[in-house]
Amino acid sequence: EVQLVESGGGLVQPGRSLKLSCVASGFTFSNYGMNWIRQAPGKGLEWVAYISSGSSYIYYAETVKGRFTISRDNAKNTLYLQMTSLRSEDTALYYCARLRLADYWGQGVMVTVSS
Amino acid sequence: DIQMTQSPASLSASLEEIVTITCQASQNIGNWLAWYQQKPGKSPQLLIYGTTSLADGVPSRFSGSRSGTQYSLKISRLQVEDIGIYYCQQASSTPFTFGSGTKLEIK
Numbered sequence: 001e002v003q004l005v006e007s008g009g010g011l012v013q014p015g016r017s018l019k020l021s022c023v024a025s026g027f028t029f030s031n032y033g034m035n036w037i038r039q040a041p042g043k044g045l046e047w048v049a050y051i052s053s054g055s056s057y058i059y060y061a062e063t064v065k066g067r068f069t070i071s072r073d074n075a076k077n078t079l080y081l082q083m084t085s086l087r088s089e090d091t092a093l094y095y096c097a098r099l100r101l102a103d104y105w106g107q108g109v110m111v112t113v114s115s
Numbered sequence: 116d117i118q119m120t121q122s123p124a125s126l127s128a129s130l131e132e133i134v135t136i137t138c139q140a141s142q143n144i145g146n147w148l149a150w151y152q153q154k155p156g157k158s159p160q161l162l163i164y165g166t167t168s169l170a171d172g173v174p175s176r177f178s179g180s181r182s183g184t185q186y187s188l189k190i191s192r193l194q195v196e197d198i199g200i201y202y203c204q205q206a207s208s209t210p211f212t213f214g215s216g217t218k219l220e221i222k
Contacts (some may be wrong), residue, residue, distance in 0.1 A: 035211070045151075045159065045202055046186035047211040059209040095158060100206035103170065105158040 002026040004096050004106035011112045012086055014017035022079040022096030022106055031055075031072035033099060036081045039108070046092070049081065050100065062092075086113045116143050117205055127222045134190040138203035138219045145185060147207035150179060150188045154199040162201075163188060195221060200203030 008020040020036070036048040049070040050059045058070055069082040079096050093108040118141040128134050135149055138148070146166040151159040161170040163179035164184060176191040198221055203214040 015146065044216045045153075045204070045213040047213065048206075050209065060120070063212045083180065087211040100211060101147070101161070101204065102151075103161050105160070107158055 001099070002104045004098065004104055006094065006096055006109035008016040009094065009109035010112045011107075011114065014087060014113055016113060017082070017084045018085055018086060019083070020096075020109055020111070021093055022080040022081075024077045024079065024096075024098075027098075029072075029077040033057075034072065034079045035068075035097045035100070035102060036068075036070060036079075037095045037097050037102065037105075038090075038093070038111075043092075048094070054110050073099045083111070086111075088113050093106070116210055117144060117208060119203055119205055119212050119214040121203055121217060123217060124215065125218040125220070126172045127220045128193050129222045130195065131192045134193050134197075135217065136201050136219075137201075138186045140184040140186065140205055144179070144205045144207035147205055148179070148181070148186045149204045149206065150177075151202045151204065152197075152199050153202065159202065193221070201211055207221045 004022055005023045012018050015110045018083050033052045035050045036060045037049050038046050048061050051070045067085045071080045091113050095108045096106045120139040148166045150163040152162050153159040162173050162177050166181045167179045178189045179219045201217045
């Protein structure tokens with residue numbers, strides 16, 4: 001069974017940093033590109049970043065470029081999102097999802113940016 | 116960036132009715148189009164990928180189609196468990212944009 005489990009969220013002050021993790025199981029993680037997708041409270045879905053299976057290709061939304069870094073450790077079956085210079089508009093539920101057209105999603109982890 | 120214009124924003128339909136939701140892409144995305152269903156408090160679930168392919172475990176009453184740069188999701192006989200918010204997404208080029216969503220309710 002494919003499982004994606006996010007962690008690392010919480011309440012953080014504006015300007016601070018946070019690192020999210022997504023542990024994958026039930027499939028060969030190193031064979032799949034992965035995304036981070038977020039959803040602000042009561043809002044729609046916003047794609048954040050994508051990383052290819054071997055980390056050769058990495059893309060970001062303009063809203064997070066230069067502040068967020070997506071990475072992965074295929075030996076640990078783990079996807080990461082390092083978030084810096086956080087803003088109130090980054091407050092959202094963050095999902096990791098498999099493939100460009102996301103066939104599996106995690107349950108999400110909440111990030112709240114507030115003073 | 117590719118814009119995905121989704122309509123309608125909300126929809127109320129009767130059980131067993133046929134429902135259609137559309138997404139208009141601002142440029143050619145080929146078949147890099149997916150549809151997702153999100154129920155309250157849950158993660159989105161893939162329904163359709165590659166414009167027309169049904170995801171595993173998705174009932175056959177869901178189907179996807181394309182006419183040029185307009186993409187459609189059809190529910191052939193609406194069931195009570197189909198209520199939720201539906202999103203389209205293009206993954207032809209980054210940023211992988213989503214439509215704004217369609218909230219589907221039972222009349």
